[in-house]
Amino acid sequence: MAIIADDPEAHSFLEELSGTLRDAGWNWISWTRSRNAPLAFSYTSPGFPTIGQIPVAAVVIATPENPSEGLMAAARVLSQALLDDGFSNGEIVTAPAEWYLDGTDAVHVIVGKK
Numbered sequence: 001m002a003i004i005a006d007d008p009e010a011h012s013f014l015e016e017l018s019g020t021l022r023d024a025g026w027n028w029i030s031w032t033r034s035r036n037a038p039l040a041f042s043y044t045s046p047g048f049p050t051i052g053q054i055p056v057a058a059v060v061i062a063t064p065e066n067p068s069e070g071l072m073a074a075a076r077v078l079s080q081a082l083l084d085d086g087f088s089n090g091e092i093v094t095a096p097a098e099w100y101l102d103g104t105d106a107v108h109v110i111v112g113k114k
Contacts, residue, residue: 067107
């Protein structure tokens with residue numbers, strides 16, 4: 001997961017959303033920064049894995065270019081739930097390849113300004 005910096009409301013929502021996803025059986029993989037990734041910072045927060053920092057608006061769901069069927073199905077369910085509750089536009093974007101250099105097949109959830 002990643003978040004916009006210095007936004008207490010976004011951080012609070014990230015905490016709530018991450019708890020809901022964990023309860024649903026999702027695993028949070030710590031954000032790791034590659035040398036080529038556009039992400040300049042990551043940080044830790046008590047009780048959470050490493051959090052990335054990306055400036056976005058609303059909540060953005062991103063997947064690798066060729067996600068597995070299971071991963072894409074999970075991304076669609078999450079995206080639809082966030083759309084239904086007014087937190088996103090329902091779009092699923094393709095994340096930069098640099099975000100997947102470690103070989104993980106993961107959904108990126110980026111929480112931005114409302």
